[in-house]
Amino acid sequence: MYVPKWSWLSLVVVLLLFSIAALLAGCDLAQVQPTSAPAVPTDTPPPARPTSAATGETPPVPSVITLTMWTTEAFSPTQTVTQGRVLAQQVAAFEASRPDVRIQFVLKKPYGKGGILDYLLTTSAVVPELLPDLVIMDVDELDAAVEGGLAQPLDDLIPPDLVGDLYAFARQAGSFDGRLYGLQYWADLDHLVYNTGRMTVHPSSWPGVLSNPGPYLFPAGGQAGLVNDDFLIQYLAVRGQPGEGEPFLDEGSLAAVLQFYQDGTSQGIFPPEILELQSTDDSWRDYLDGNAALSHVSTHGYLMERDLALNSAAAPIPAINGPGASIGRGWAIALVTSDPARQSLAAEFLSQLMSPETSAAWNQAANYAPTRQAALALWDQTDGYTRFLQQLLTAAQPRPALTNYTQVAAALQEAVEDVLSGAAAPEEAAAEAVEKVQ
Numbered sequence: 001m002y003v004p005k006w007s008w009l010s011l012v013v014v015l016l017l018f019s020i021a022a023l024l025a026g027c028d029l030a031q032v033q034p035t036s037a038p039a040v041p042t043d044t045p046p047p048a049r050p051t052s053a054a055t056g057e058t059p060p061v062p063s064v065i066t067l068t069m070w071t072t073e074a075f076s077p078t079q080t081v082t083q084g085r086v087l088a089q090q091v092a093a094f095e096a097s098r099p100d101v102r103i104q105f106v107l108k109k110p111y112g113k114g115g116i117l118d119y120l121l122t123t124s125a126v127v128p129e130l131l132p133d134l135v136i137m138d139v140d141e142l143d144a145a146v147e148g149g150l151a152q153p154l155d156d157l158i159p160p161d162l163v164g165d166l167y168a169f170a171r172q173a174g175s176f177d178g179r180l181y182g183l184q185y186w187a188d189l190d191h192l193v194y195n196t197g198r199m200t201v202h203p204s205s206w207p208g209v210l211s212n213p214g215p216y217l218f219p220a221g222g223q224a225g226l227v228n229d230d231f232l233i234q235y236l237a238v239r240g241q242p243g244e245g246e247p248f249l250d251e252g253s254l255a256a257v258l259q260f261y262q263d264g265t266s267q268g269i270f271p272p273e274i275l276e277l278q279s280t281d282d283s284w285r286d287y288l289d290g291n292a293a294l295s296h297v298s299t300h301g302y303l304m305e306r307d308l309a310l311n312s313a314a315a316p317i318p319a320i321n322g323p324g325a326s327i328g329r330g331w332a333i334a335l336v337t338s339d340p341a342r343q344s345l346a347a348e349f350l351s352q353l354m355s356p357e358t359s360a361a362w363n364q365a366a367n368y369a370p371t372r373q374a375a376l377a378l379w380d381q382t383d384g385y386t387r388f389l390q391q392l393l394t395a396a397q398p399r400p401a402l403t404n405y406t407q408v409a410a411a412l413q414e415a416v417e418d419v420l421s422g423a424a425a426p427e428e429a430a431a432e433a434v435e436k437v438q
Helices: 005-032 082-097 116-126 139-147 160-165 168-173 206-210 229-239 251-266 272-276 280-288 299-308 340-353 356-366 384-395 405-420 426-436
Strands: 065-071 101-107 134-138 182-188 190-195 294-298 312-315 329-335
Touching: 065 116, 065 340, 082 101, 082 340, 082 356, 116 134, 116 139, 134 139, 134 340, 139 182, 139 329, 168 182, 168 329, 182 299, 182 356, 190 229, 190 280, 190 299, 206 251, 229 251, 229 405, 251 405, 251 426, 272 280, 272 405, 280 294, 280 299, 294 299, 299 384, 312 384, 329 340, 340 356, 405 426
Parallel strands: 065 101, 065 134
Antiparallel strands: 134 329, 182 329, 190 294, 190 312
16 A cells, blocks of 8 residues: 655654653653752750640759769679679669659779778868768778768767667767767677687686687787787777776786787797788688687678688687677768758668668678667577677677877787787886877
8 A cells, every 4th residue: 555755754753742742751750859868957946845734834844863872892782792782672762762862872992092081081172062972981980071071960860769779889989979970881890719629618718718728819910000909809808998088008908918918829829820910811711721729700701601610609709807898890871961951861761771671681691790789680590690799799899989099009019019029028018008109
């Protein structure tokens, strides 16, 4: 069939026009749907806080009070050991009951430069607003915090039944000028341990010690040049607590203790090695190694390793006429903040920590003696050592509060070393010690 030329040309023109139209439509589509560009960050205003329908006022945002406590690794809820978990549970319970309060523990060194007392004194002098609300510190350093105006009185903030339940030595150690400034949380005291396979009755006084064959170990070497509590126990049993205005050192009483030391040494009951023992940890270790029939030990050391002391029993340290009263060591919690509102909250938390249940659990986990009678009552009363601790804590005494304690303790240690080494007679060493502290 014949097709005219103009028909082919018409078809080509139509197809060309259709292609141009399609191309233009594609360009329009690209303009309608452009590629998204990266968003530029802008400051978005915070959402408006709801207002009260009745008054139209914006309600206040609830504030959270953070109570800060300076502490050491031994008394911290961050520990993975049991006593750490006990503290963590108490913090959680307190914060649950007080949603507007948080407890913050800040770890410090226990002693020396950068230690807790040093930080308290320097912070108070430079940036007092950074002082904590609560602090735990060695009870022997509490007096410095009180004198520096850092520790606040607790008398009107702590329940009277809690204070009355403290063992007498702990209450005295935390009190200054008739006011309570610290609550001692745990105690460590020295006592005697003896081998029941080598003796059936323990000595209760000096004559009993000198009539036993020994060896009898105690730390006569002193620590950092200062005499140990074991000597002070013997000395105070002779001297007694001095009255108001009386000097602490009495030459006759001191000579009597030094004579006892010389008699025990000359009879071979106190071996020469006791001058190398600086703490009850040293004498206790030698006892566990079988090197003695009797030894001094701390309650902490005994609780830690009593299972290793087969055929052993505990007793008070023998003194001149009977059992000597141990000296209570330990750490106390003190209030630092002077803000009344924060004081109230801090005292509430402190009272919770001092509850019999918490104190009993923490001290048992940490292997220390509690300072509340109600706390010790929650320990196993069928355990003979628990009953012994009750007697030891009841009779215990605080360390003598002496302004020149370091000077006195150094003079006493020198006298002990002179007598045990044979460099001086008891009366001579006693007279020299008294002269040094006058």
